[in-house]
Amino acid sequence: MLMPSRTESWSAADAHEAPDGHRHSHGCACCGPATGGAAGHGHQHESLLRFGTAITGGLLVLNSYLAEWFFSGRIDPFAIDLSAIAGAVILGAPILWSAVKDLVRGKVYMNELVALAILASFAIQDFRTAGTVAFLMLLTIAVEQRTAIGAEASIEALIRLTPRQARRLRPGGGDEDMVDVLDLRVGDICRLRPGENFPVDGVITSGATSVNQASITGESLPVDKAVDAEVYAGTQNLTGLVDIRVTRVGRDTTLGKVRDLIVAAEGSRLPMMRMIDRYVGFYTPTVLTIAALVWFFSRDLSRVIAVLVISCPCALVIATPSAMIAALSAAARLGILIKDISHIELAARIRSVVFDKTGTLTEGVLEVVKLHPAPGIELAELLAAATAAEAHSNHPAAAALRRLAEQAGVNWSDPAEYEEVPGKGVRARSGADTLRVGRASWLGECGLRTEGVEAPPEDGEQGGMSVVYVASNERVLGWIGMRDKIRPAARAALDELRQLGVRRLCLVTGDNAAAARLVADKLGVSDVRAGCLPQEKVEFVNELKRRGEVVAVVGDGVNDAPALAAGDVGVAMGAIGSDVAVQSASVALMNNDLRRLPFLIRLSRRTQTLMNQNLSLGLLVIVGGLYLSTIGVVTPVIAALLHCVGTILIVFNSARLVRSGEELEASPPPGG
Ligand code: ADP
Ligand code: MG
Numbered sequence: 001m002l003m004p005s006r007t008e009s010w011s012a013a014d015a016h017e018a019p020d021g022h023r024h025s026h027g028c029a030c031c032g033p034a035t036g037g038a039a040g041h042g043h044q045h046e047s048l049l050r051f052g053t054a055i056t057g058g059l060l061v062l063n064s065y066l067a068e069w070f071f072s073g074r075i076d077p078f079a080i081d082l083s084a085i086a087g088a089v090i091l092g093a094p095i096l097w098s099a100v101k102d103l104v105r106g107k108v109y110m111n112e113l114v115a116l117a118i119l120a121s122f123a124i125q126d127f128r129t130a131g132t133v134a135f136l137m138l139l140t141i142a143v144e145q146r147t148a149i150g151a152e153a154s155i156e157a158l159i160r161l162t163p164r165q166a167r168r169l170r171p172g173g174g175d176e177d178m179v180d181v182l183d184l185r186v187g188d189i190c191r192l193r194p195g196e197n198f199p200v201d202g203v204i205t206s207g208a209t210s211v212n213q214a215s216i217t218g219e220s221l222p223v224d225k226a227v228d229a230e231v232y233a234g235t236q237n238l239t240g241l242v243d244i245r246v247t248r249v250g251r252d253t254t255l256g257k258v259r260d261l262i263v264a265a266e267g268s269r270l271p272m273m274r275m276i277d278r279y280v281g282f283y284t285p286t287v288l289t290i291a292a293l294v295w296f297f298s299r300d301l302s303r304v305i306a307v308l309v310i311s312c313p314c315a316l317v318i319a320t321p322s323a324m325i326a327a328l329s330a331a332a333r334l335g336i337l338i339k340d341i342s343h344i345e346l347a348a349r350i351r352s353v354v355f356d357k358t359g360t361l362t363e364g365v366l367e368v369v370k371l372h373p374a375p376g377i378e379l380a381e382l383l384a385a386a387t388a389a390e391a392h393s394n395h396p397a398a399a400a401l402r403r404l405a406e407q408a409g410v411n412w413s414d415p416a417e418y419e420e421v422p423g424k425g426v427r428a429r430s431g432a433d434t435l436r437v438g439r440a441s442w443l444g445e446c447g448l449r450t451e452g453v454e455a456p457p458e459d460g461e462q463g464g465m466s467v468v469y470v471a472s473n474e475r476v477l478g479w480i481g482m483r484d485k486i487r488p489a490a491r492a493a494l495d496e497l498r499q500l501g502v503r504r505l506c507l508v509t510g511d512n513a514a515a516a517r518l519v520a521d522k523l524g525v526s527d528v529r530a531g532c533l534p535q536e537k538v539e540f541v542n543e544l545k546r547r548g549e550v551v552a553v554v555g556d557g558v559n560d561a562p563a564l565a566a567g568d569v570g571v572a573m574g575a576i577g578s579d580v581a582v583q584s585a586s587v588a589l590m591n592n593d594l595r596r597l598p599f600l601i602r603l604s605r606r607t608q609t610l611m612n613q614n615l616s617l618g619l620l621v622i623v624g625g626l627y628l629s630t631i632g633v634v635t636p637v638i639a640a641l642l643h644c645v646g647t648i649l650i651v652f653n654s655a656r657l658v659r660s661g662e663e664l665e666a667s668p669p670p671g672g
Contacts, residue, residue, distance in 0.1 A: 184200055
């Protein structure tokens with residue numbers, strides 16, 4: 001590919017590369033000019049040229065038909081033929097050329113079928129048929145290419161979201177320089193005016209604004225952001241003047257990763273597609289054998305031509321990929337990133353959904369509701385110890401403690417050593433003390449006794465709190481109770497899942513039983529596992545899978561990444577800021593709207609239906625057309641028309657998917 005020019009942003013440059021790979025793998029094999037080695041760059045120019053040629057050739061052939069109809073007998077038949085010959089040559093040459101190239105490379109592909117049909121038409125001096133067949137084949141290529149280009153367009157639209165220039169502040173002074181986005185480095189400070197798109201990922205260092213993050217999350221409701229809030233490349237700064245410190249540039253930005261994921265997904269293959277790849281080598285010889293038999297029994301070259309034309313499997317070849325790509329882009333628009341198209345197949349068959357609790361069914365924003373120190377311990381002492389231990393943790397409990405400590409004016413010092421035991425708690429060294437914060441059972445494992453402290457209440461007003469115990473050295477300082485809010489959309493999402501025939505909804509959490517039951521009861525979930533370690537979550541998922549069910553696991557990626565990876569489909573919520581979740585999940589939700597989950601299942605099922613329709617239509621055209629061609633009912637021109645119309649119908653059928661989910665785009669989550 002060409003070297004990207006300086007003004008071309010990083011992503012625009014690579015974008016030309018990857019989708020081409022996808023065209024090679026999915027593109028219709030018969031349509032040589034479309035797939036035959038067109039390099040990544042310049043394909044747009046090339047397709048324009050091809051378009052011009054096709055139109056010229058088409059007009060010449062049309063002219064020959066018109067002349068025949070209106071002036072036959074009055075002008076020399078050779079003149080009429082001449083127009084058709086010129087048209088057929090112009091139109092047929094690229095097809096013949098690709099066929100020759102394929103033959104030289106030892107590939108027996110469909111190009112040969114079309115090339116043979118055209119040559120045979122020349123042989124029987126039916127130039128108009130040759131021209132028409134070639135024209136319709138080229139038309140089919142153009143239609144097919146639109147789907148490939150459509151996929152590319154969705155990626156290029158993403159790239160256009162990042163401006164090419166940014167306003168960088170000089171260190172020290174307040175002066176601004178306009179610089180190329182490619183020159184921005186992590187740590188630079190940029191200034192953004194209202195209405196501008198963020199060029200990179202960053203953290204706000206001064207100012208406040210509201211941001212439209214729809215390009216990434218699919219949620220059009222603006223999000224308010226102030227100092228220390230993260231902003232993402234490609235999202236739009238709506239109202240305020242803000243300075244940001246650059247944290248990620250180029251491909252490392254969230255948008256860059258989104259783009260990479262989409263490209264990778266479009267390049268992925270379904271098992272069925274791989275099977276077709278394997279048998280494609282037998283296809284052409286089989287068709288040639290049929291054609292030879294038809295010739296042997298009928299001695300009618302016109303039937304042979306029709307057989308060759310109708311057998312060209314364009315429609316079949318694009319039946320599945322076109323639907324898949326449409327589904328991928330519909331999902332991406334709603335902030336649902338599907339990593340591999342095989343996950344679409346699986347999602348249609350989900351029968352069980354395992355939910356993590358904290359941050360998934362609940363908002364994951366904990367609030368401290370009770371501090372319970374052991375006898376002889378001050379409230380502030382308990383809080384300071386807990387906050388110090390959690391100073392470096394990403395766990396929701398840590399954030400709650402920090403917030404409260406700041407509000408209460410309690411000072412804590414950052415720990416010297418720090419270790420997090422996933423699903424259990426944290427251990428830190430502060431001064432001479434070893435601090436531990438986590439679940440009671442873990443402190444027990446560490447040889448600490450929690451019995452000396454009165455246990456948190458299980459029922460009543462105070463029941464159902466999430467509880468962490470705090471210890472300093474050998475001494476348990478007390479426990480801290482926290483509460484979380486159930487996500488507003490959770491109830492509706494779960495109801496919708498039930499309506500879709502998801503039989504088993506489970507709640508699996510590391511939290512205590514009382515807290516788990518509180519949430520489960522409110523949402524009507526009967527299957528609850530509390531106090532699970534990350535490994536136990538995995539085992540639970542595997543157990544469900546052993547029963548032969550397709551299991552989806554939904555989590556936020558905090559302590560549940562292994563479970564996400566274990567599910568047939570792993571859905572990571574709120575993936576916009578976190579890397580871990582995206583790595584282990586098969587589907588990344590860039591937002592926190594649980595209703596995306598039933599949507600995903602519906603979309604997958606629709607995709608499956610459309611794929612089946614497409615395949616049936618493709619098969620019908622080929623098998624039916626083959627039969628009718630063999631008995632001489634379908635002429636070569638009709639065969640080419642059938643082939644073309646079949647392919648177009650399939651492309652349009654798939655395109656219907658692109659619009660699905662528009663209702664979700666319009667409505668914000670209730671109460672959110
Ligand atoms: P969930 O399954 O609800 O997401 P986690 O697996 O994250 O829960 O944590 C399970 C339990 O382990 C928590 O309820 C808490 O008691 C304890 N825990 C895990 N990590 C931490 C931490 N960083 N700080 C305090 N407690 C923790
Ligand atoms: Mg969790």
